[in-house]
Amino acid sequence: MNEALRVRVARIAREAEDILSYELVAEDGGTLAAFEAGAHLDVRIPGKESTLRSYSLCNDPEETHRYVIAVQRDARGRGGSRAMHERVHEGDVLVVSPPRNDFPLLFARGYVLVAGGIGVTPLLSMARQLQRTGLPYTMYYCARAPERAAFRELLSMPPFADHVRFHFDGGDPDKGLDVSGLLSTRAPGTRLYCCGPAGLMKAVRDASARHRWPWEKVHFESFGADGVGALATREDTDFEVTIRSTGQVLSVPKGQSVLNVLRRNGLRVTSDCEAGSCGTCVTRVCEGEPEHRDSFFQQEPAGNQRMLICVSRARSKRLVLDL
Numbered sequence: 001m002n003e004a005l006r007v008r009v010a011r012i013a014r015e016a017e018d019i020l021s022y023e024l025v026a027e028d029g030g031t032l033a034a035f036e037a038g039a040h041l042d043v044r045i046p047g048k049e050s051t052l053r054s055y056s057l058c059n060d061p062e063e064t065h066r067y068v069i070a071v072q073r074d075a076r077g078r079g080g081s082r083a084m085h086e087r088v089h090e091g092d093v094l095v096v097s098p099p100r101n102d103f104p105l106l107f108a109r110g111y112v113l114v115a116g117g118i119g120v121t122p123l124l125s126m127a128r129q130l131q132r133t134g135l136p137y138t139m140y141y142c143a144r145a146p147e148r149a150a151f152r153e154l155l156s157m158p159p160f161a162d163h164v165r166f167h168f169d170g171g172d173p174d175k176g177l178d179v180s181g182l183l184s185t186r187a188p189g190t191r192l193y194c195c196g197p198a199g200l201m202k203a204v205r206d207a208s209a210r211h212r213w214p215w216e217k218v219h220f221e222s223f224g225a226d227g228v229g230a231l232a233t234r235e236d237t238d239f240e241v242t243i244r245s246t247g248q249v250l251s252v253p254k255g256q257s258v259l260n261v262l263r264r265n266g267l268r269v270t271s272d273c274e275a276g277s278c279g280t281c282v283t284r285v286c287e288g289e290p291e292h293r294d295s296f297f298q299q300e301p302a303g304n305q306r307m308l309i310c311v312s313r314a315r316s317k318r319l320v321l322d323l
């Protein structure tokens with residue numbers, strides 16, 4: 001991790017079932033680097049020193065005396081969230097990256113924020129900023145049950161209460177939020193931000209396309225295999241993708257997935273979860289070395305011959321894809 005920061009855990013609080021928040025302050029008590037709504041920290045996991053996990057910041061970006069992250073314990077994850085819950089205590093020092101933002105809050109005349117579970121964290125930071133700047137927004141916050149919705153009490157009180165609609169589905173997908181109905185109308189100039197589990201993000205992606213939301217007004221932050229973080233969980237670099245059949249060369253910038261770049265350039269590619277968990281977008285790699293960031297190939301290493309283009313990136317400067 002370049003430019004690592006050392007922060008002290010000033011406070012740990014239980015925010016919901018299996019969800020703890022961590023208030024982090026500079027080890028020397030000084031001011032922290034500023035961040036913008038939507039930003040995350042890469043945290044070096046104690047006891048697993050080579051492991052980094054990204055956690056979105058959920059406090060107000062105006063604050064420079066602390067960073068607040070929230071971590072949902074995922075018993076089926078790769079162990080990062082378990083280690084955070086079990087090994088980190090108040091007073092401990094953690095090593096983190098400076099804040100990075102792949103999910104920035106761009107200017108709009110109004111905002112729709114769709115949160116699923118722990119995906120509320122970057123959207124909470126956005127809501128705090130929107131509250132301060134007075135720009136109109138509505139947050140739709142989906143969770144299985146009230147006791148599993150982090151920050152529910154905070155979001156049920158002024159100044160947030162008038163802007164937040166909770167939706168509890170009891171774990172039954174048939175009782176999920178009516179995303180299609182929600183996105184069937186759009187006030188001009190509205191932006192849509194969504195962070196949550198793969199199923200919710202797919203529903204939002206499909207519905208926003210069906211109801212012709214301009215793609216540049218629709219923003220997603222996807223979870224990694226540990227239920228946290230972003231597409232850019234490690235230090236992203238730009239790279240190039242060559243389409244084998246046509247020789248077309250496309251640039252994949254930091255913060256963009258290969259899948260999105262291909263689509264924006266008119267290529268038809270099949271996907272489903274868009275979070276690296278279903279395997280639908282698997283693509284053969286003819287040249288170059290992919291950097292796998294999916295959870296699908298955890299058990300059966302994918303090697304250099306194939307990759308999931310919704311989340312994985314490149315270790316080499318160029319990949320040639322069999323498309």
Ligand code: FES
Pocket residue numbers: 270271272273274275276277278279280281282294296308309310311
């Ligand atoms: S679309 Fe599911 S793994 Fe890529």
